[in-house]
Amino acid sequence: MPIQPFVDGFLVTLQLCVLAAIGALVLGALIAALRVSPIAPLRAVGTAYVTVFRNIPLTVVIFFAAFGLPELGMTHADFLKIPVLSEILTQLKMDVPFFRFAVIALVTYTAAFVCEAFRAGINAVSPGQAEAARSLGLTFTQNLRFVVFPQAWKYAIVPLGSVIIAMLKNSALAGALGGVSGDLFGTVDTLISSSTVESAATTLEAFIGVSIGYLIMTVPLGLFLDRVEKKRAMAR
Amino acid sequence: MPEPLIELNAVNKWFGSLHVLRDVNLTVDRGEVVVVIGPSGSGKSTLCRAVNRLETIDSGTIVFDGKPLPEEGRALARLRSEVGMVFQSFNLFAHLTILDNVTLGPIKVRGESKQAARERAMALLDRVGIGNQALKHPAQLSGGQQQRAAIARALAMQPKAMLFDEPTSALDPEMVGEVLDVMTSLAADGMTMIVVTHEMGFARHAARRVVFMADGELVEQASPAEFFGNPRSERARDFLSKVLQH
Numbered sequence: 001m002p003i004q005p006f007v008d009g010f011l012v013t014l015q016l017c018v019l020a021a022i023g024a025l026v027l028g029a030l031i032a033a034l035r036v037s038p039i040a041p042l043r044a045v046g047t048a049y050v051t052v053f054r055n056i057p058l059t060v061v062i063f064f065a066a067f068g069l070p071e072l073g074m075t076h077a078d079f080l081k082i083p084v085l086s087e088i089l090t091q092l093k094m095d096v097p098f099f100r101f102a103v104i105a106l107v108t109y110t111a112a113f114v115c116e117a118f119r120a121g122i123n124a125v126s127p128g129q130a131e132a133a134r135s136l137g138l139t140f141t142q143n144l145r146f147v148v149f150p151q152a153w154k155y156a157i158v159p160l161g162s163v164i165i166a167m168l169k170n171s172a173l174a175g176a177l178g179g180v181s182g183d184l185f186g187t188v189d190t191l192i193s194s195s196t197v198e199s200a201a202t203t204l205e206a207f208i209g210v211s212i213g214y215l216i217m218t219v220p221l222g223l224f225l226d227r228v229e230k231k232r233a234m235a236r
Numbered sequence: 237m238p239e240p241l242i243e244l245n246a247v248n249k250w251f252g253s254l255h256v257l258r259d260v261n262l263t264v265d266r267g268e269v270v271v272v273i274g275p276s277g278s279g280k281s282t283l284c285r286a287v288n289r290l291e292t293i294d295s296g297t298i299v300f301d302g303k304p305l306p307e308e309g310r311a312l313a314r315l316r317s318e319v320g321m322v323f324q325s326f327n328l329f330a331h332l333t334i335l336d337n338v339t340l341g342p343i344k345v346r347g348e349s350k351q352a353a354r355e356r357a358m359a360l361l362d363r364v365g366i367g368n369q370a371l372k373h374p375a376q377l378s379g380g381q382q383q384r385a386a387i388a389r390a391l392a393m394q395p396k397a398m399l400f401d402e403p404t405s406a407l408d409p410e411m412v413g414e415v416l417d418v419m420t421s422l423a424a425d426g427m428t429m430i431v432v433t434h435e436m437g438f439a440r441h442a443a444r445r446v447v448f449m450a451d452g453e454l455v456e457q458a459s460p461a462e463f464f465g466n467p468r469s470e471r472a473r474d475f476l477s478k479v480l481q482h
Contacts, residue, residue: 132327137317
């Protein structure tokens with residue numbers, strides 16, 4: 001059985017997930033900031049975002065991104081032609097609309113869960129910390145940036161890791177639904193359709209190979225989180 | 237007649253159906269040390285926290301340095317930077333060293349250079365007697381040291397007034413003295429202070445005026461000698477008999 005398709009698929013999934021994870025962490029942090037803001041309308045926006053994206057199936061989000069957005073006239077995802085990002089994508093030979101749509105879908109969906117993990121972290125920081133920062137005259141953003149977030153991420157990192165692991169696995173859905181061509185999960189399809197005689201064995205092998213591919217990404221992440229947790233328990 | 241720095245007029249606050257501040261009127265002059273005492277739940281902490289709007293009020297006005305307290309936003313942040321606050325539970329930033337705790341405000345709020353902020357911070361830490369702890373984290377310090385660091389942090393903003401919300405209530409008895417010493421020396425230097433405390437000794441020797449609160453009302457205010465020697469209200473006599481008999 002050829003190994004190359006697995007390697008190719010693995011790399012596509014890895015790239016997809018690294019980009020989506022960065023996007024989801026940034027967007028999730030912003031939404032968490034909205035949700036703890038002293039301004040009620042901003043809080044409402046944050047809450048609405050989480051309510052929507054936490055409560056609709058990922059499948060719907062991916063279909064919407066892949067088939068709904070093009071209908072809105074965004075076939076080539078022109079609105080995503082952000083200078084630096086475009087260069088990175090071209091470099092990765094990933095500058096295809098579907099890859100971008102898959103990133104958008106994973107980012108918007110995962111950001112809701114990232115937000116909740118961050119918010120749990122923020123709530124774990126004693127309210128006296130933010131109060132002391134306010135009493136010094138720090139603005140809301142300074143308070144979050146210099147006092148609350150640096151403490152909150154320590155409480156949030158383990159749940160955040162779980163969210164990212166879930167996202168990694170969710171990315172297979174983007175492959176299965178045609179959101180991305182050639183990701184790790186798509187490898188199954190490639191292999192099976194190209195095989196001729198011994199297809200039964202190949203199917204089994206292909207699925208085992210793909211599973212190993214996902215485990216290579218998720219298990220080290222899980223081990224890393226265990227270590228972080230142990231370290232934190234000792235520091236306490 | 238000295239111009240008042242802090243003025244509370246007919247201030248009312250409810251927590252749900254609980255009326256925690258009832259028509260409170262209080263004026264604090266520049267350089268004056270006012271000690272607020274009273275039984276638990278009398279509203280004295282709420283009063284203290286209302287002055288820099290950590291607690292909002294439901295009616296009445298609070299004027300600081302000639303201007304009414306602003307609503308949330310930058311103006312409020314500016315006002316808070318001019319009012320030092322010391323909490324019962326210290327609230328030092330747990331992830332920062334003592335030195336960084338003291339310089340955070342001057343650098344981020346006032347835009348001072350790191351160099352200048354650090355020099356003043358070190359001078360302040362020396363003044364409160366913990367200069368040698370500057371590079372430690374709060375959890376490595378004793379309660380008394382933490383509270384002195386918190387006072388230094390508040391002073392680093394060069395505030396016009398200092399609010400103390402039961403600064404010694406969370407301390408082991410042997411550490412109360414070191415914190416009160418710092419506060420006494422501040423008072424002697426002419427800092428305007430509102431101090432909520434159960435330390436009757438401090439009230440006696442450092443206060444210009446003692447304010448007695450009970451059930452959200454400001455029951456009486458007088459000089460320490462007058463208040464402790466000859467309390468006028470029944471509630472104050474009752475309170476004093478309970479705290480002073482041991």
